[in-house]
Amino acid sequence: MISRAPENDTALRVGSGLNGQALSRPLCGNTSTSDARCQKIGILTCSKVCVPFCPSPNLTIFHFTHSARYCSKECQTMHWKTHRIACKGPYTSPSWLPAWATEKRNPAFMETNTGGLSDGLTHDSFGLPFAYLWGNLPAVDCLHLSENERVSASRMDLKLCFAASGDIRNLVKSVNGLPADYEGKCDIVFNDLNPLVVGHNLVVLWALLNSELAIDDAAELALHLMYSSCLTPNMAAFLSKSIDLITGLSPSKETAIPVRGRGELHARLTSDELGVTLDMLRSRYGVRAASYAYSKIMCSRERQDYTDRHLFALEPGHRLAFTRYRKSGILAPYSLDTSHFEEPNRLLYSPGGDWLMRDSDSPLTGWDLALVLAYGQNHGVDRADVYGCLFFYVKNELAKFATKLRDLKISITLTRLDAQTVPDIIRRGELPPFSLGCFDRIETSNIADYIPVPNILRDWSPLLNRHNKFAVLLVYFMNWQMRKRVMPNVPREKNLTEKYASIMGLDLRRALLGQGPTSPSLIRFVEGMSVFTDDYEAFQSFLKGHEVDKVAAGCNLRLRIIHRIHPKRAGVPLAALRQSVPDISKSEFYNTFVIGGSESTTRFVEFEACK
Numbered sequence: 001m002i003s004r005a006p007e008n009d010t011a012l013r014v015g016s017g018l019n020g021q022a023l024s025r026p027l028c029g030n031t032s033t034s035d036a037r038c039q040k041i042g043i044l045t046c047s048k049v050c051v052p053f054c055p056s057p058n059l060t061i062f063h064f065t066h067s068a069r070y071c072s073k074e075c076q077t078m079h080w081k082t083h084r085i086a087c088k089g090p091y092t093s094p095s096w097l098p099a100w101a102t103e104k105r106n107p108a109f110m111e112t113n114t115g116g117l118s119d120g121l122t123h124d125s126f127g128l129p130f131a132y133l134w135g136n137l138p139a140v141d142c143l144h145l146s147e148n149e150r151v152s153a154s155r156m157d158l159k160l161c162f163a164a165s166g167d168i169r170n171l172v173k174s175v176n177g178l179p180a181d182y183e184g185k186c187d188i189v190f191n192d193l194n195p196l197v198v199g200h201n202l203v204v205l206w207a208l209l210n211s212e213l214a215i216d217d218a219a220e221l222a223l224h225l226m227y228s229s230c231l232t233p234n235m236a237a238f239l240s241k242s243i244d245l246i247t248g249l250s251p252s253k254e255t256a257i258p259v260r261g262r263g264e265l266h267a268r269l270t271s272d273e274l275g276v277t278l279d280m281l282r283s284r285y286g287v288r289a290a291s292y293a294y295s296k297i298m299c300s301r302e303r304q305d306y307t308d309r310h311l312f313a314l315e316p317g318h319r320l321a322f323t324r325y326r327k328s329g330i331l332a333p334y335s336l337d338t339s340h341f342e343e344p345n346r347l348l349y350s351p352g353g354d355w356l357m358r359d360s361d362s363p364l365t366g367w368d369l370a371l372v373l374a375y376g377q378n379h380g381v382d383r384a385d386v387y388g389c390l391f392f393y394v395k396n397e398l399a400k401f402a403t404k405l406r407d408l409k410i411s412i413t414l415t416r417l418d419a420q421t422v423p424d425i426i427r428r429g430e431l432p433p434f435s436l437g438c439f440d441r442i443e444t445s446n447i448a449d450y451i452p453v454p455n456i457l458r459d460w461s462p463l464l465n466r467h468n469k470f471a472v473l474l475v476y477f478m479n480w481q482m483r484k485r486v487m488p489n490v491p492r493e494k495n496l497t498e499k500y501a502s503i504m505g506l507d508l509r510r511a512l513l514g515q516g517p518t519s520p521s522l523i524r525f526v527e528g529m530s531v532f533t534d535d536y537e538a539f540q541s542f543l544k545g546h547e548v549d550k551v552a553a554g555c556n557l558r559l560r561i562i563h564r565i566h567p568k569r570a571g572v573p574l575a576a577l578r579q580s581v582p583d584i585s586k587s588e589f590y591n592t593f594v595i596g597g598s599e600s601t602t603r604f605v606e607f608e609a610c611k
Contacts, residue, residue: 015217108303133167141174142474166192211258236344246281259405280349287343291329331390375392
């Protein structure tokens with residue numbers, strides 16, 4: 001048992017502000033004062049960067065790049081000399097073009113001698129390929145009680161299993177889905193095989209649920225441990241305490257980690273299993289070396305065309321926010337001075353100081369951007385400051401999660417096991433309180449991309465709670481098209497072509513009259529058409545090839561016709577009868593597939609017990 005620290009010790013403040021205070025609103029962006037940086041709330045936006053975003057003269061949607069915020073006109077004027085560099089930069093112009101277009105050359109991601117434009121566009125990632133510390137699908141509430149148990153859940157004992165968890169976002173959303181008056185007990189298995197992922201999750205949960213910190217401070221610290229390349233000295237000092245957490249893990253039995261309130265956090269782990277995390281935390285490289293390693297991956301010149309392709313699709317304000325986050329690596333409101341983040345976040349670097357993420361990884365892809373932007377705007381952040389919106393949204397989700405663990409009977413058990421072995425371990429009674437037929441939700445992530453679906457069904461179906469008609473086994477496929485080639489279908493009907501181009505915010509006539517196949521707009525259109533590809537029959541053929549219906553029936557399971565947890569594909573309603581083509585607006589397309597980065601090819605299936 002690790003010793004419990006006193007709750008809400010205020011000796012160490014680990015918030016994002018200059019003096020360690022947690023943020024409730026964006027601070028003034030004026031960092032120009034000679035004596036002290038302004039610490040007042042930012043209420044004014046920069047009128048100089050009110051650039052209309054109108055990608056086509058036929059569209060009437062305008063967005064503005066109000067990223068910087070100030071407490072007064074005086075602070076705004078004082079800071080203008082510094083802010084104007086970004087404000088007047090090229091990215092705020094609606095006519096900005098990628099370098100390959102202005103230089104009239106083929107982009108690096110366009111392969112030559114291919115069968116067509118869509119065949120020749122590559123999406124290679126750059127960086128280490130094995131960390132997977134950030135999820136790349138919006139967080140899923142695996143309970144979704146409003147479509148399942150509803151009010152009866154308040155008095156039910158529930159058991160959830162995350163078989164290959166990845167980061168904590170699905171856990172957070174699912175726990176936050178429990179009602180405030182929940183009177184039952186919720187037991188959760190939170191498993192992943194990757195030691196980097198497990199170690200990261202353990203430390204983040206320990207920091208978030210630690211009674212030494214107030215919940216507001218803990219949520220902010222956990223957010224930075226998840227998503228920021230650097231930390232403040234106080235944050236880094238608190239992170240170093242997790243060395244004792246890991247070395248204190250029991251080598252022969254489950255370790256109970258103290259948390260505030262009624263919740264429980266258990267680790268069925270040993271310090272040897274998390275040796276790489278210990279090496280990361282004990283490393284001695286400095287912030288300069290870390291910043292170099294970060295920039296080598298996230299700001300590489302050889303990846304300029306890949307970055308420009310993404311920037312071209314963004315609103316000017318979001319281009320500004322994207323480049324700001326890419327340069328700093330710190331998830332914070334745009335106006336926050338982050339110069340006091342002067343210690344590397346050792347959870348995101350290898351023991352030797354290599355940055356663990358790929359340049360295609362982004363915190364934005366792990367959350368529903370429509371909810372993120374709405375929450376930010378309701379809390380004093382302009383939609384242009386998308387990372388500021390994400391900061392306050394994720395902080396709120398983490399704080400809500402910590403509050404649920406404090407107030408409700410929730411027990412989380414962390415394990416590092418091969419997902420294929422977990423069912424047998426539970427069958428043998430080696431992971432109490434879990435047993436055969438106990439789980440109300442089993443979330444398997446995308447292990448179906450690596451393990452045959454029939455194996456998953458045979459292994460996990462005996463663990464599903466047959467007494468709960470809403471119990472479900474959730475499976476999704478990210479790479480199924482690699483095994484069954486499906487190309488984006490550019491419609492031949494002129495009205496459909498114009499409709500989809502309009503939804504993407506493009507004027508195809510101007511694009512075609514411009515630079516031919518290397519036109520940024522044409523490339524965007526071809527890539528965006530994967531969203532509107534009707535591959536329902538192809539996916540059904542894929543499932544049939546794996547005899548999914550036959551194997552499911554043999555396990556007394558069936559595919560849900562109408563989903564109750566997650567839509568069958570991004571952009572379609574939860575109740576869609578088939579994986580139809582999304583019927584979405586311009587803003588929905590942008591939030592989901594452009595700034596949100598959802599994969600249009602990922603397919604979700606839900607298995608329930610036969611009656």
